[in-house]
Amino acid sequence: MTLLEVNNLQTEFDTDRGTVKAVNGVDLSIAEGEIVGLVGESGSGKTVLAESILRSVEEPGEIVGGEILFKGESLMDRSGVEMRRLRGSAISIIFQDPMNSLNPTIRVGEQIAETIRLHQDVGESVSLPAEMKRKIIGAAKNSEAWKRAIEMLESVQIPEPSTRAFDFPHQFSGGMRQRAMIAMALSCEPDLLIADEPTTALDVTVQAQILEELERLKDAFDTSILLITHDLGVIAEVCHKVNVMYAGEIVERARTEELFTNPQHPYTQNLLKCLPRADSEEELHSIPGNVPDLIEMDFACPFAPRCPEAEEECFEMNPDFRQVGEEGHTAACLRRGPEERQI
Template sequence: MSDPVLEVRDLQTQFPTDRGVVKAVDGVDLTIESGEIVGLVGESGSGKSVLADSVVGIVEEPGEIAGGDVLFNGESLLEMSEAERESIRGGNISMVFQDPMNSLNPTLRVGEQIAETVRLHQDVGESVSLSAEMKRKIVGAAKNGEAWRRAIEMLEAVEIPEPDARATDYPHQFSGGMRQRAMIAMALSCEPDLLVADEPTTALDVTIQAQILDELEGLKDAFDTSILLITHDLAVVAETCDRVNVMYAGEIVERAETETLFSSPEHPYTQGLIASTPRLEDADRDLQPIEGNVPDLIDIPYACHFAPRCPESNRECFEVDPEFRDVGEPDDDHEAACLRRGPEGEQL
């Protein structure tokens, strides 16, 4: 059996502050197999984006990975030199951020930004020593080179209309949905093994969201790319992912195949998330919000981070660390970190 594309082991990412240490990622395990779309879902502030940054290796100072490991195709990214990580980042591992307007360079044409990514990570025989815009002005390399041709192909792959013409536009000339497509085109231009998509449909209307998600699924198959899809939107997960990890206050609390998770959620937090989500087929149903808020991640004093908000918690939940246990059928690979759950979803 081959190694997973991505294996996160007991990962801990922390941020020192004047008040104490923020444990944004606190002992997370996560695996992505080849060809999978794996969802990571949870409320804002649960640590999802910090986990994504940790996987890609772009945690901002003073943050640091304080423990655990990140294995990519069986090799530890944390044991590599920064130069080795940089050669993988953007090439073998790519990332799509939730705000494409702040991720794209406003002074460079969209096609040239994609072409520059190709030059950096693929052997196309084109210099990367000059700035992209200078190359276009001085030698016209962009429009005549292999990297520019590849940029046009990628814009076409993400269904940008008239890609030849739109490649010469600047980011402000693209709509929000088109900018997100351009970011996906850039991320996939080097045919990475892993794409990390951090809230890729945030701030887009529902029609454009559906189009972006459909394209991600199609591009996964076309480029044989595994995807870590990070979102707070359960509808996005239900529509797109093969498996789901539910994250709360820096920890993964439940993981299962998507259909299993939505049909038989076991962790009280997952149940709360689903109960608080509107459903078109049951528009008259009263929503049931989860009481309280995500805790401050500095020195959480209770063992189960969800215990103060959980309708089923007892004294033991505050004092004993919950370990993952099987909560579904024997072959379901359905696990929850909850003291109140037992084998096959039995409530204790």
């Protein structure tokens, strides 16, 4: 069953120089129990897409078109109050920088407990600031929210969770802070977890541990995951399906194994060439050029200026999605698929 369905989503930012089309007609779907990857270079629009799904895009950004269906119901019709209730309960997000996402002045356990108070009916007040409440009401270690916070820290394998819950974020290592963020995001057992670059700035050993943790917790909490990253290695590790994003658009989508064995869009092929290989002594590949300026882009295919296969028609005709492999494997490229033009 489809949990999330995004159709022709468009998010724009009005600036002094012009309009930035940060998300430009994106389609995306996530089924129950799936881990779906969203991969692309920095500046491709991945985080703006996540914020659009949560309807948390800040000004001057605005969703100007498309629809977002969650469990078959439109999120575009929800009021601001309804969306605030939905975020953190039915849909949660893990940000890429836990040090900036966690409040440095509040103990880690209390931050998780406060999330539980806000989104679950545990009969505890949320009208006072979290740390003040702990001081006035008494150490909340006997409250239901605090007990659940300890359980969540234990579920993400924080050692001695009942003790570490009293620590401040700076007393946690980078990997432990990310685990605490995962615990907070899953504390209300959401149906969908959006993980935005959850392994950035972590060493490879800790990255592997975090990915294993996400996969384990998906099954434990029956949660679907949208995993956002620029690292195809991360995608290969845990995702069932992958969407490749470039310059605000999805350019290829497929099952993960199919994408790695049969990449079709020139951008995807070049991304895969950039992956380092232990058995190769060749220099690392890089894609020439940069992600285009989304204000001044006046060519049909966003990748055309960097594409080694581009011809004149690629700059002039919008590439439609075409079947390029097994069922569900599609790419937006004039040079691919059964309808490929001989340019």
